[in-house]
Amino acid sequence: MAAVTSVGETPLAVPARRQVGMQAGRRRRLNLFRYVVFTVFGLFFALPLLAMARFSLEGAKLGTWSLTAWRQIASYTSSEGIPPLISAVEITLELAVITSAVMLVLVVPTMIWIRLRVRWLARAMEFLCLLPLTIPPIVLVVGLGPIYDKIAHLSLSALMLFWVYVILALPYAYRALAAGLSAIDATTLSEAARSLGASWFSVIVRVIVPNMWDAVLNALILTWALVLGEFTVAFFLLYVNLQVELYSISRNTPDAGVIFSTSTASLLFAFVLLLILSYVGRRRRASRG
Amino acid sequence: MRSPYRFAFAGIAAAVLLATGCSSSSSSSSGGVNWATATSAAAGGGMNALISAAKKEGTLNVIALPPTWANYGTIISTFEKKYGITVNSALPDGSSQQEVDAIKSENGSPKAPDVVDVGLAVAVANTNLFAPYEVSTWSDIPTAQKDPSGLWYEDYGGYMAVGYSSKFGTITSLSQLLGPKFKNAVALNGNPTSANAALNGVMMASLAEGGSVSNIGPGVSFFAKLKAAGNFSPVEATGASIKAGTTPVVFDWDYLNLPSYVGVSNWKVFIPQNAVLGGFYAQAINKNAPHPAAARLWEEFLYSQAAAGGQNLWLEGGARPVEQAAMTSNGSINTAAASKLPAVTGTPVFLTEGQSTAAAQYLATNWAKAVS
Amino acid sequence: MAVAATTRAGARPSRAGHRPSVPPWVGTVPFFGYVAVFLLWPTGIVVYDAFKNPAGKFTLSGLTALGNAQVRGYFIGSFKLSLISSLIGAVLGAILAYAVASGNPDGVIRRLYLCVSGVLAQFGGVTLAFAFLVLIGPVGLLFHASWYFSFPWGITVIYAYFQIPLMVLVFLPAIDGLKVQWREASESLGSSAWQYWRYVGGPLLLPAFLGALLLLFANALSAYATIQAWEDAIPYTVPQQIWTSMSSEVGLANINYADALALGMVVLVAIVMTGYALLQRRAARWLR
Numbered sequence: 001m002a003a004v005t006s007v008g009e010t011p012l013a014v015p016a017r018r019q020v021g022m023q024a025g026r027r028r029r030l031n032l033f034r035y036v037v038f039t040v041f042g043l044f045f046a047l048p049l050l051a052m053a054r055f056s057l058e059g060a061k062l063g064t065w066s067l068t069a070w071r072q073i074a075s076y077t078s079s080e081g082i083p084p085l086i087s088a089v090e091i092t093l094e095l096a097v098i099t100s101a102v103m104l105v106l107v108v109p110t111m112i113w114i115r116l117r118v119r120w121l122a123r124a125m126e127f128l129c130l131l132p133l134t135i136p137p138i139v140l141v142v143g144l145g146p147i148y149d150k151i152a153h154l155s156l157s158a159l160m161l162f163w164v165y166v167i168l169a170l171p172y173a174y175r176a177l178a179a180g181l182s183a184i185d186a187t188t189l190s191e192a193a194r195s196l197g198a199s200w201f202s203v204i205v206r207v208i209v210p211n212m213w214d215a216v217l218n219a220l221i222l223t224w225a226l227v228l229g230e231f232t233v234a235f236f237l238l239y240v241n242l243q244v245e246l247y248s249i250s251r252n253t254p255d256a257g258v259i260f261s262t263s264t265a266s267l268l269f270a271f272v273l274l275l276i277l278s279y280v281g282r283r284r285r286a287s288r289g
Numbered sequence: 290m291r292s293p294y295r296f297a298f299a300g301i302a303a304a305v306l307l308a309t310g311c312s313s314s315s316s317s318s319s320g321g322v323n324w325a326t327a328t329s330a331a332a333g334g335g336m337n338a339l340i341s342a343a344k345k346e347g348t349l350n351v352i353a354l355p356p357t358w359a360n361y362g363t364i365i366s367t368f369e370k371k372y373g374i375t376v377n378s379a380l381p382d383g384s385s386q387q388e389v390d391a392i393k394s395e396n397g398s399p400k401a402p403d404v405v406d407v408g409l410a411v412a413v414a415n416t417n418l419f420a421p422y423e424v425s426t427w428s429d430i431p432t433a434q435k436d437p438s439g440l441w442y443e444d445y446g447g448y449m450a451v452g453y454s455s456k457f458g459t460i461t462s463l464s465q466l467l468g469p470k471f472k473n474a475v476a477l478n479g480n481p482t483s484a485n486a487a488l489n490g491v492m493m494a495s496l497a498e499g500g501s502v503s504n505i506g507p508g509v510s511f512f513a514k515l516k517a518a519g520n521f522s523p524v525e526a527t528g529a530s531i532k533a534g535t536t537p538v539v540f541d542w543d544y545l546n547l548p549s550y551v552g553v554s555n556w557k558v559f560i561p562q563n564a565v566l567g568g569f570y571a572q573a574i575n576k577n578a579p580h581p582a583a584a585r586l587w588e589e590f591l592y593s594q595a596a597a598g599g600q601n602l603w604l605e606g607g608a609r610p611v612e613q614a615a616m617t618s619n620g621s622i623n624t625a626a627a628s629k630l631p632a633v634t635g636t637p638v639f640l641t642e643g644q645s646t647a648a649a650q651y652l653a654t655n656w657a658k659a660v661s
Numbered sequence: 662m663a664v665a666a667t668t669r670a671g672a673r674p675s676r677a678g679h680r681p682s683v684p685p686w687v688g689t690v691p692f693f694g695y696v697a698v699f700l701l702w703p704t705g706i707v708v709y710d711a712f713k714n715p716a717g718k719f720t721l722s723g724l725t726a727l728g729n730a731q732v733r734g735y736f737i738g739s740f741k742l743s744l745i746s747s748l749i750g751a752v753l754g755a756i757l758a759y760a761v762a763s764g765n766p767d768g769v770i771r772r773l774y775l776c777v778s779g780v781l782a783q784f785g786g787v788t789l790a791f792a793f794l795v796l797i798g799p800v801g802l803l804f805h806a807s808w809y810f811s812f813p814w815g816i817t818v819i820y821a822y823f824q825i826p827l828m829v830l831v832f833l834p835a836i837d838g839l840k841v842q843w844r845e846a847s848e849s850l851g852s853s854a855w856q857y858w859r860y861v862g863g864p865l866l867l868p869a870f871l872g873a874l875l876l877l878f879a880n881a882l883s884a885y886a887t888i889q890a891w892e893d894a895i896p897y898t899v900p901q902q903i904w905t906s907m908s909s910e911v912g913l914a915n916i917n918y919a920d921a922l923a924l925g926m927v928v929l930v931a932i933v934m935t936g937y938a939l940l941q942r943r944a945a946r947w948l949r
Binding site: 033041045049051106109126131134137138139143147176212218221229230 | 685688689691692693695700702704706710753764770772773776777780781784788789796826833838868873876879882886903904907916919920923929938
């Protein structure tokens with residue numbers, strides 16, 4: 001039986017000589033399609049970012065250039081003690097790690113378990129994983145008040161935000177994981193593994209998850225991006241995380257460019273982090289064989 | 290063989306741990322005076338007792354105080370340096386309603402706000418959340434600007450003005466704003482059905498167009514005319530939008546229309562003749578403040594008439610302090626800062642809470658229609 | 662075929678040894694317990710408050726307020742904007758996802774687009790709206806789009822900015838699951854590209870597509886920071902109105918009304934989910 005490969009794994013190595021035939025023709029059309037798509041979308045996404053970056057470098061008079069907005073951020077890294085910006089970055093990174101760990105441990109086994117053994121709960125899980133998105137954060141915060149009051153007694157640290165961040169990340173992570181899970185035949189895989197004597201734990205962790213690793217990675221990316229960019233809930237629960245701190249920095253000065261330098265900086269920061277995170281997936285891929 | 294059931298048991302254990310919650314917080318009562326019920330510094334044993342009690346508490350929670358608004362940044366840092374008390378400033382862009390909501394939702398939490406600075410309507414509607422207190426300079430606050438039982442007291446204010454980019458020359462009346470060179474230019478500071486500054490902006494337009502404090506209709510028609518001429522910008526005016534040139538004409542309080550606050554240098558301000566609408570904010574102390582002594586010391590600081598006290602610091606921020614009249618007669622006012630305030634022709638009027646709510650209800654039904 | 666008989670979900674393979682017969686759903690308790698505490702309880706509080714008036718007494722006025730014409734307008738506006746922006750985001754995002762998936766799986770482009778999508782999917786609010794304002798607003802750097810302040814098209818362009826990346830991230834795993842062999846098989850049977858997509862690829866991807874579409878819909882529904890920064894003079898959508906009534910400084914604040922509106926949103930999503938579930942059942946029918 002030929003090895004089953006997925007769309008992306010068709011080798012791209014094409015000899016220098018121009019290919020003829022159905023496959024080659026299709027490949028050429030596909031490449032053209034890809035170039036057009038990437039250019040058009042690339043422009044659409046790049047332009048507002050460039051506008052933001054340009055505005056962050058705006059001087060006092062329109063049309064001039066100035067680094068003041070960026071220096072304003074830098075000035076928050078050099079006060080005595082631990083500068084508020086650095087500690088906000090630390091806290092947010094820790095939050096991202098904790099949130100994604102809890103989320104994966106909570107959601108992935110449950111999804112697989114439901115898929116394999118408790119099918120009738122699938123719709124319930126799907127609905128619950130969509131619910132956080134239907135309630136605007138400003139209203140959710142009202143409902144979270146009593147719980148976070150109790151939590152504030154246990155710990156005043158902003159790390160306690162992870163309890164609600166897991167909920168906020170649920171819709172996005174669930175959808176990415178569901179797409180990955182539905183693309184593999186989990187039932188057959190699990191039966192095969194069970195008949196070889198694997199425990200359910202092994203089935204989940206050593207058989208199914210590696211097959212949906214890309215989906216797990218996407219879910220991780222979504223969760224990290226959410227935590228790094230989350231502002232509303234932290235703000236209204238009166239905690240300080242990265243976005244809240246950046247916002248305070250921008251409010252601390254009449255220079256309007258600062259809110260853009262802080263946004264651009266936070267986007268760049270998130271992008272670099274996610275890029276590093278995505279390399280975690282690479283090693284796993286190689287071991288798939 | 291490990292079973293998946295162990296996850297279930299772990300989960301239940303965690304849930305139980307969580308549900309145990311915690312015992313109700315023990316409110317720290319410093320030995321001696323309970324500052325949470327003191328109605329003045331004298332009642333608690335004098336200013337020195339207040340200062341040492343506040344220093345022992347060591348922290349103050351404030352809310353919705355943007356640093357560039359009426360010089361609050363300097364006020365906070367001056368207070369911190371003078372008394373060595375850390376000020377936690379939460380939600381700098383919050384509205385008055387959010388401040389009282391935070392008092393309610395954070396009740397019992399050490400992060401609850403100790404003091405609030407809110408619009409008059411919100412203060413009057415929420416007196417059940419406040420503790421009565423009279424600052425040392427209580428008699429210098431005009432009677433009409435404080436609650437007789439000391440639950441709230443006005444602090445600073447200004448007059449509604451129109452700020453504009455100097456590229457438009459000089460504007461002296463609102464009707465000029467209907468001209469063609471103001472396409473997409475005129476903006477408010479928020480939505481008038483929820484933001485106090487925006488509501489007063491529409492009310493000021495009403496006064497200039499022949500309306501009165503009990504009739505905001507002409508103001509709404511003015512903005513409808515602006516919209517019809519294509520001159521109304523539905524964007525909230527912020528420093529960024531002004532700098533980018535998107536909202537070169539802004540209706541806002543005069544202390545928020547200062548070139549230093551707005552962040553552009555070529556910015557001018559005018560207040561229409563005989564349409565002088567004043568608005569003051571009010572201070573109040575949270576009844577269940579986590580740091581009652583620090584809260585009261587903060588109020589004493591804000592109402593102190595010293596050269597580096599709250600009243601003069603507000604004046605330096607372009608806002609008119611409530612004790613301005615008394616300070617001018619006893620000479621403690623910062624005359625240089627006072628002379629920088631925009632000139633006004635006409636008697637200032639102030640909206641009562643009832644008029645403000647009536648105007649809001651009119652807007653709730655008619656504003657969206659007028660500017661769509 | 663013996664394999665097929667035992668793959669029916671829920672069938673308990675016979676095992677030697679004794680095991681207490683704990684039902685399988687117990688394994689889902691950690692998840693549902695967590696969600697109960699941190700999601701259902703707050704939601705319950707919101708729903709409970711929707712039935713009270715500002716004085717704290719039980720009332721149905723919050724619900725009856727949902728019936729008046731102005732409020733209906735908000736819900737219709739929200740629904741229209743969410744539907745349009747999610748459809749546009751889903752279709753364009755699917756195209757982009759396909760372009761990304763059909764490249765080198767370890768390549769730079771895929772990695773780049775994944776991380777950019779991750780960052781942009783959560784980007785929104787004041788800065789995004791302002792960037793577009795500066796680009797195509799009244800004093801636009803590129804040009805002045807006269808439709809910029811129109812509803813829903815002006816704000817849809819801004820929403821597309823985070824809907825498309827979100828679609829890419831949640832739909833990509835599904836496209837990855839399409840086996841090349843299926844394409845080759847269909848082509849060797851003489852189908853064109855269009856026929857492949859119409860009869861093989863499309864139906865295979867449809868369940869995941871619908872799921873992603875639902876996510877984008879809910880995402881657009883609850884977004885408020887972006888639309889509020891886009892323009893705040895006229896409330897078009899429910900979250901804008903919730904914001905107005907929660908943060909009113911002029912005495913019009915009515916948190917119970919805001920809670921009733923939120924309850925309305927949950928009901929709206931529940932209705933949409935029911936329609937979605939029906940569509941899913943049809944779409945997935947032939948797959949099993």
